Amino acid sequence: MKLINATVGPMLAFAAAALFATNVALAAESGQPAQKPYTIENGKVDKKTYNGWRRYTESCMRCHGPDGAGSSYAPDLVDSAKRMTQDQFNEVVVNGRTNVNSASENVMPPFGTVEDVMSYLDDIWAYLKARADGALGRGRPPRIGD
């Protein structure tokens, strides 16, 4: 899996670095810690994060594995979400990503026109970020009020 992550094209890596720099600058200007996209109370998640898990399972799980943990043919998104901004995440989901060469055949399709993904992009990000931050474990997350 590491290998797959490491083979992201140089152009993308450059773009990622540039975006990252912009975000850091913005955060530094406002002096505010970044707002977490999810809410978790006593191990239970808000509606948005729960829906993110559901939509993740619908549209992403068959490649990226259960709970964002990766599979033998697509990267671990819990790991990716540690290093990505939401803008970068959105960019990849909307436009897709192709990484086909002699060592790998990885293609992420563009979801830009898929209603069930685009309508819940923030929710999916909230779920993955909660997993990346270690705030949420594996499996179906219990909901606040359950």
Add this chain to the structure above:
Amino acid sequence: MKLSSLWIPALGLALASSSASANDQLIQLSKDPNQWVMPAGDYANTRYSALDQINKTNVKGLRPVWTFSTGVLRGHEGGPLVIGDVMYLSTPYPNNVFALDLNNNGKILWKYEPKQDPTVIPVMCCDTVNRGVAYGDGKIFLHQADATLVALDAKTGNVVWSVKDGNPQKGETGTSAPLVVKDKVLVGISGGEFGVQARLTAYNVKDGSLAWKAYSEGPDDQILFDANTTSLGKPVGKNSSLKTWKGDQWKIGGGGTWGWISYDPELNLIYYGSGNPSTWNPVQRPGDNKWSMTIFARNPDTGIAKWVYQMTPHDQWDYDGVNEMILADINVNGQPTKALVHFDRNGFGYTLNRETGALLVAEKYDPKVNWATKVDMQTGKPQVVAQFAPGSRGEDVNYKNVCPAALGSKDQQPAAFSPKTGIFYVPTNHVCMDYEPFKVSYTAGQPYVGATLSMYPPQGDTNLGNFIAWDAGAGKTVWSDPEPFSVWSGVLATAGGVAFYGTLEGYLKAVDMQTGQELYRFKTPSGIIGNVNTYTHGGKQYIAVLSGVGGWAGIGMAAGLTKDTDGLGAVGAYKALADYTQLGGVLTVFALPD
């Protein structure tokens, strides 16, 4: 041996002019245990070999004698063919095909490298697997990922013809192995997770022209049913599919045909199964959704269905009915029977009369199966347990502890049957799930699923798989060997009294067919999801298998399963598969010392 090996290709050339004879040639070749001329070894899909040089006594001395890297990392299902002195094998996407010279240490005689649009990769449900090539009429047939069916000259690898069997833009892809029957090559299509209207298609081997196309759901002229088509002995009547769907949902109804095909030349019938209806959210598609989840018996000349049997009406679990149909003449309730035996994803082992479609036996082959108590032998319907039936209390409800999981008590990995013992040797999964259906909208070429899934071992158990021996006449397990992971490899049964299978950690194992006792194991370079075969060359018996973990099994590879501490005292028992093996396609060939 040399003599017969040389003689056979000459025979092929001599007979190539007549298609009926080409079929006779294939039937003859499949009876020769020195070769392995079709994916399952023979038309009956027995995966049995009459070879016995390697047997219970000497198998412990087995060792790898040569290996071949396919150069591809993804999941390697299927297995090689051996025709004369040449071995043919295909890889996952990009679907390279190799012809290897057995007279020259596996030197590459030719290689076919298709150029495919890589946008097909993400519309393949569960990895970019390919379950092997077919041989007939001097050609090698490959069903590419992009749903192109291509015929290659078996001698040169040159493309003789190619035809588009589906549209990947709509999620239609090729993963299954074709089968040559008479003057036709039959091929199924994948895409049940993308709302395709799946079908089995027959092309003429000569030129790739369309012979017939039989959909899994739709009007009678699309599913090729006529007044004589029966289910459990009764005519199904007009519009048997249409009236079991809401509106025109059948147009995106799924029913993938990506499994195996078998053929009975005497009855002139082909057999295969259809997969899950789309979507996975049953609340969105009321009705029995015929003929998804169905065993079909069709005439190979016309495609017309003689009989059908729907195992899981109105699927609520993703229990595809595509697993192999093994044609075996066995005793059922004391009566000699022309049987069809099928180990369904839904956890029931079915025995039917393959001539009439009569249901004879339906019993659980994994005791943890809980979604149904039994199958009613009069109606053929499973007695569903509402608690374990997603959708029975509506959508947005989490249905817990449903067994088996969506990957079934067994997936496509084919079982074997020995006519010598009369017993079936079955690779199984032992996994349960939580399943929550929810509303989805359909977009062409996008996943059309609508359910969440968490998978874990059955409560109280420490194993995720079993390798079992099954008596299909009685519907009883003879013996059962626990495996730490699902057994995702096709089995080989032999006259030597030894059955072979592979494990997800990468072991090739040989077991005593009488007792299940392990006699030999060797750890290949990667997890095995391929199917074991055997052949002779120069008079010596060889065992061959592809390793290269992936497929649906690879889904859990990096992650392991959830609830990994739920088993009783199963500390560390369910470590992720990634702790045991990594990717990479390699063929390993075994033999006894000289």
